[in-house]
Amino acid sequence: MDLRQLEFFSAVAGELSFTRAADRLTIAQSAVSAGVRSLEGELGVELFDRSRRQIRLTGAGDLLLPKVREALDAVNEVRDAAQETAHAITGSIVIGLMTSVTLVDVPGLLGLFRTGHPGVGVRLRAARRGSAGLVDDLATGELDLAFLALSGPVPASLIARPITSSPMVLVVPDGHRLATARTVGLADLAAEEFIDLPPGYASRQIVDDAFTMAGLDRRVMIEVSDIGTAAEYVTNGLGVALLPEFAAREVREVRRIPVDTVPDFTVYLAASRTRRVSAAVRAFVDLALPGGNSAP
Known part of the structure; x- marks a missing residue:
């Protein structure tokens, strides 16, 4: 052997x-x-x-x-x-990513990392089941690190450091009854049909948890697996969406309205609490979290 x-x-x-x-x-x-x-x-x-x-x-x-x-x-x-x-680091790192989440300049980080540590191989893996899948893959050792979002407290199985965040906004088509509102509450949305991501994705969990806390139900009529395309369905009059503001920033013919009592979409750099952290992983974390220690 x-x-x-x-x-x-x-x-x-x-x-x-x-x-x-x-x-x-x-x-x-x-x-x-x-x-x-x-x-x-x-x-x-x-x-x-x-x-x-x-x-x-x-x-x-x-x-x-x-x-x-x-x-x-x-x-x-x-x-x-x-x-x-x-004084040289080699090895490899497998990093999990959320698709179409552009809040972190991952290509820029990887370019800097390769310049500083050319002997380390980095492999990226897109989330197959949203952030919930990334959490599972960290726990099983499939991933060394992951950029992910969470709803609620950090799971006990992880060490996670917040990197950046984006407010959740209501996305409605031009001409919608709420298009001119300065802000909305969840109770204002009881009659709406929603476009959202499937369960397991962090933005979906944030919204589901907010409605549950408010004692309200909602109707999700269309589920899309790419957060970057959700607002396009709104443009075509297929429903409304509660999304991180960055996901609808470039979409035309929609309005983005602040929403009361919905937490921000926050991106974390996370690792398993129980797995040993290699020198290559520590070096990447030190680059991604300047001024921090060698753990997420």
């Missing part, structure tokens, strides 16, 4: 795909498949159920995965200690 076999297994378990794991590791798929097969042969168990269209972990694979990730973390700790003496 060698380290590469464990890395291959962890990558395939994270992606549930040999092809995506090979892309993530920047090696041939055949090498990943052979490495996992070799590991299975040495252990005498199958780690993946390959009988379905999408592979999945077997019971043995589920049992082994956290132990493999602990072992890889321990190896990375040794590597970091060696690198400290050479």
